[in-house]
Amino acid sequence: MSLMMQLLILVLLPVALLLPPGSQAGEIIGGREAKPHSRPYMAYLKIQRKGKTYICGGFLVAENFVLTAAHCNGDEISVMLGAHNIREQEQSQQKISVCHRIPHPQYNKETTNNDIMLLQLAKRAKLNRWVDTIALPRASEKVEAGAMCSVAGWGGTSTDCELTPARLQEVDVVVMPDATCARNPNGPYRDYNTSTMMCVGDPKTGKDSWKGDSGGPLVCGKTAQGIVSWGPPTPPGVYTKVSTFIPWIWETMRRLQP
Structure with a gap:
């Protein structure tokens, strides 16, 4: 495995979880369970790529658009909104397929630069207390170190x-x-x-x-x-x-x- 490959370890998490020991997918470590539905913008992405299934996160920025990383692209993506426990069928969940995947045109796989992608949903999400959008920053807004x-x-x-x-x-x-x-x-x-x-x-x-x-x-x-x-x-x-x-x-x- 090249050094570059070892560094890009926020690769997608295969649902089959056949990751070699020591490889890492994106994960939360040292955290806690979130208060159910306290983050109504969170999206759970299931990605099909070359016959394998991967997962990623994403977030709702408009009724029919989810923002995620360009490296989460695949042949087909479905989005689940309003979830807390993804292994249960919660009444709050909305499953919507993606009709357009728009990775940034300058996304660079080698350097992971411009790692951003918009997903257009096949239908608008119903906004309610479980599913809602999150605000985006102003263009060029800076977050100070220490925040x-x-x-x-x-x-x-x-x-x-x-x-x-x-x-x-x-x-x-x-x-x-x-x-x-x-x-x-x-x-x-x-x-x-x-x-x-x-x-x-x-x-x-x-x-x-x-x-x-x-x-x-x-x-x-x-x-x-x-x-x-x-x-x-x-x-x-x-x-x-x-x-x-x-x-x-x-x-x-x-x-x-x-």
Whole structure:
């Protein structure tokens, strides 16, 4: 396995969970179960790719659009909204298929730059107390280092055990200065790009909190400021900086609105 492949370990979590020991998919470690339906924007993505099933997170930004990571792309994607326990059929759940997958045109698989994708839903979600949108930042809005944010997902909760939780997990994480990721040009962060990425998670806390589910939102205040993207096995992790892509997001949604 090349070094590059080892670094891009926020790969999708195969539902079959045939991950080799030591490989990591996006996951929440050192967190807690979220209060049911306290994050009504959370989306659970099931991705079919070359006959295998993977999972990712995502978040509802309009009645018929979900934002996620471009590396969560596949041949077919279905979205579940309003879920807390994904192994139960909750009355709050809405399952909707995706009719358009729009990864960012400059997404780079090698460097994971521009790791963002819009999914247009085949029908509008019914907004209610279980399913709702989350606010996006203003274009180029900055999140200061030291800000406390949170990330949530249904990824695994331990690096030793490959079971994934049925219920949504969440963890609090701190935004680090770009320099924490960018200062070592030859290390695991050599593809870190300050204009499109955020460096999140204090290496001292012991919470491997960068491992939210790939594609899930980094929520600061009430705004989705980041998207779980990639990173080495210990924090900080790298998140797509949503504010950089606001013009592209709005333009793409406008273009596709019937």
